[in-house]
Amino acid sequence: MFMLALAGVSAQASLVAVVLSEDAAPYHEAANAIEAALKPQHAISKVLADRLAASGAVVSRASLLVTVGVKAAEQMAAQGGNTPVLAVLVTEDWYQAQGRAKLAAGGRSAGAVVLEQPLSRQLRLVRNALPRATRVGVVVGPRNADALGVLQAAAEAENLTVVGAVAESESALVATLGQVLKDADLLLAVPDAEVLNRNTVQSVLMTSYRYRDPVVGYSKALSRAGALVSLYSSPEQVGRQAGEIAARMLNGGKLPSMQWPRYFSVSVNAHVARSLGIDTLSEEYLLNVLGGQE
Numbered sequence: 001m002f003m004l005a006l007a008g009v010s011a012q013a014s015l016v017a018v019v020l021s022e023d024a025a026p027y028h029e030a031a032n033a034i035e036a037a038l039k040p041q042h043a044i045s046k047v048l049a050d051r052l053a054a055s056g057a058v059v060s061r062a063s064l065l066v067t068v069g070v071k072a073a074e075q076m077a078a079q080g081g082n083t084p085v086l087a088v089l090v091t092e093d094w095y096q097a098q099g100r101a102k103l104a105a106g107g108r109s110a111g112a113v114v115l116e117q118p119l120s121r122q123l124r125l126v127r128n129a130l131p132r133a134t135r136v137g138v139v140v141g142p143r144n145a146d147a148l149g150v151l152q153a154a155a156e157a158e159n160l161t162v163v164g165a166v167a168e169s170e171s172a173l174v175a176t177l178g179q180v181l182k183d184a185d186l187l188l189a190v191p192d193a194e195v196l197n198r199n200t201v202q203s204v205l206m207t208s209y210r211y212r213d214p215v216v217g218y219s220k221a222l223s224r225a226g227a228l229v230s231l232y233s234s235p236e237q238v239g240r241q242a243g244e245i246a247a248r249m250l251n252g253g254k255l256p257s258m259q260w261p262r263y264f265s266v267s268v269n270a271h272v273a274r275s276l277g278i279d280t281l282s283e284e285y286l287l288n289v290l291g292g293q294e
Helices: 025-038 053-061 070-079 092-103 119-129 147-156 170-181 201-210 220-225 235-250 270-275 283-289
Strands: 015-020 043-048 064-068 085-090 110-114 135-140 161-166 186-188 215-217 229-232 265-268
Touching: 015 025, 015 053, 015 070, 025 043, 025 064, 025 085, 025 235, 043 053, 064 070, 064 235, 070 085, 070 092, 085 092, 085 235, 092 110, 110 235, 119 147, 119 186, 119 215, 119 229, 119 283, 135 147, 135 170, 147 161, 161 170, 170 186, 170 201, 201 215, 201 220, 215 220, 220 229, 220 265, 265 283
Parallel strands: 015 043, 015 064, 064 085, 085 110, 135 161, 135 186, 186 215, 215 229
Antiparallel strands: 229 265
8 A cells, every 4th residue: 555656657757755644544635635746747655654664765765755644744853854844734833833843953844734724714704604793703722822812813804803712621611602602793613622622512512502603613524513614625635735835846846834725615504504594605605705726
């Protein structure tokens, strides 16, 4: 499965090593999209992060390393080296706080395509999906308290107001949500593990429903679970973008420091829309108005 793909590749082609965090479907989806963007002009080798030590010959010959997931990026950073590295399927928080410095140690060129959508895109979704809404509820954990100010500044550009609060603990989450939702028109879910995780997601969705406030989410799974609408990028979409970046870099371009997802999707839960008395939203319309490309 993780063999060098050389068939049909010219002798002048560059080798790209794609390092997967785990042998799991999301990582393979991203890797396959990277491969599709680069073949047949370039050779591709897929390597599991846990087998890096045994794949040293392949990694050392690569012109570019693409890590898929945080685990692969962390292990590649620990291994060191001078080969440029592009990290994908990583969070903005990890890359900005530590990933960039770790990957670029020793002067190596490093870049990333992060998982999160830019705030401006999320807020345009709010404006277009819920045009009568003006007050955006947001709850974050203590580690992301500073994000409320950044979000408020971005919301002002869309003539929106943020009703935000910090949930100091998981036990205080429902009460904090109630304080926010009584003054908000909707809840904008943000990828904050202190607020939204497998233990709390149903409580967050049910509390929002009791207040009749729709939830705008960040994954297809959240829409399935009860969010009205979600904006997200799939592993395949992120991988496609990574492959395009890699192709430009191998043709003499520079590796960008960090990029938001270029390709994204919109998922609407029609049942939730009907339950809240909201006109059915068109996924196609929302995608087009946001300028998206699936």
